[in-house]
Amino acid sequence: MLIGITGTDGAGKGTVVEYLVKQKGYLHFASRGYLTRELNRRGLYGSRANLREVANELRAHNGDGHLVTVALRQVHEEAWPYLIIESIRAVAEVEALHAAGGVLLAVDAPVAVRYERIVGRGSASDHVSFEEFVAQETLEMNDPDPHGMQKARVLAMADYTIINAGLYSDLEAATEIALAALEQMS
Numbered sequence: 001m002l003i004g005i006t007g008t009d010g011a012g013k014g015t016v017v018e019y020l021v022k023q024k025g026y027l028h029f030a031s032r033g034y035l036t037r038e039l040n041r042r043g044l045y046g047s048r049a050n051l052r053e054v055a056n057e058l059r060a061h062n063g064d065g066h067l068v069t070v071a072l073r074q075v076h077e078e079a080w081p082y083l084i085i086e087s088i089r090a091v092a093e094v095e096a097l098h099a100a101g102g103v104l105l106a107v108d109a110p111v112a113v114r115y116e117r118i119v120g121r122g123s124a125s126d127h128v129s130f131e132e133f134v135a136q137e138t139l140e141m142n143d144p145d146p147h148g149m150q151k152a153r154v155l156a157m158a159d160y161t162i163i164n165a166g167l168y169s170d171l172e173a174a175t176e177i178a179l180a181a182l183e184q185m186s
Contacts, residue, residue: 001081001186002102004068004088006154009137010114010121011107011123012164016175017086024179027080029071031055031087048128048136055089059147064092071073072100089140089149091123094157106158110138159185 003020009011014088020026033052038058045051059064068085075133085102088094094104115133128136141152155161160181162174 001085001183002072002075002085002097002100003182004085004094004097004104005107006036006088006094006104006151007107008109008111008114008151008155009133010117011109012088012117012162013018013107015164015168015171016105016107016162019172020084021169022081026082026084027075027078029083031067031071031085031089034067037079047125052140052143054150056143056145056147057186059092064147065096068093068096068100072077072096073185082168085148088149088154089155090147091150091153094154101138101186103159103177103185104154104157105162105182106155106161108155110172113165125150139174 001042003026005013012134017026017028017030021028032051036046038054039046039050041055044054055067063069068088071083084095084169088097088104097104109132115130118128118133121129137151140149143149160178162171162178164171164174
C-alpha cells in the first residue's frame with residue numbers, strides 16, 4: 001500500500017509515520033531528509049526558507065511531482081510492499097501519488113497546539129515566534145511560486161484526515177481507523 005502524508009506543521013505527521021513504520025512495517029521516504037541532503041550538498045543551512053526554496057527549484061527543474069517520483073523509484077528499487085511518503089506539499093505530488101495508486105492521509109490540529117509542539121521538538125527550522133510560525137504557514141498554504149507549496153489545496157485533496165488534538169493513544173487509534181479506511185480505497 002502506498003500512502004502519502006500531508007498536514008500542517010506540528011500536527012503529528014511524523015508521529016503517524018513513526019507508528020506506521022514501527023507497527024505496520026512501512027518503508028519511510030522523508031521529503032525533508034531528501035531536501036536536507038540536497039541543502040548539505042550545496043553547503044546551505046537547513047532553514048525553513050532554504051528548504052522551501054530548494055524544493056521549489058527541484059520541482060521547477062524536474063516536474064512538480066518530483067518528490068513523489070523519487071520516492072516511488074526508491075520503493076521500486078527495494079521491492080517494498082508498503083511505502084509512506086512524508087510530506088506531500090504540492091498538487092502535482094498528490095496527482096502523482098494518486099496516479100501510482102496511492103492514497104493521501106492528512107493530519108491537522110489547532111494552531112496553538114501545533115506551535116507548542118514545534119517549539120518542543122526544537123529542530124533547526126522550528127526556532128520561530130508564534131507570529132513567524134503563522135506567517136510561514138500562510139505562505140506555505142498558497143506559495144506564489146508556481147512550483148511552490150499549496151498546502152491548502154493539498155489538504156483539501158486528502159482521502160482521509162485525522163484531527164490530532166489529543167493524546168498519543170488517541171492518535172494511534174485514529175491512525176488505525178484511517179489505515180482501515182485507506183486500505184478500502186486503494
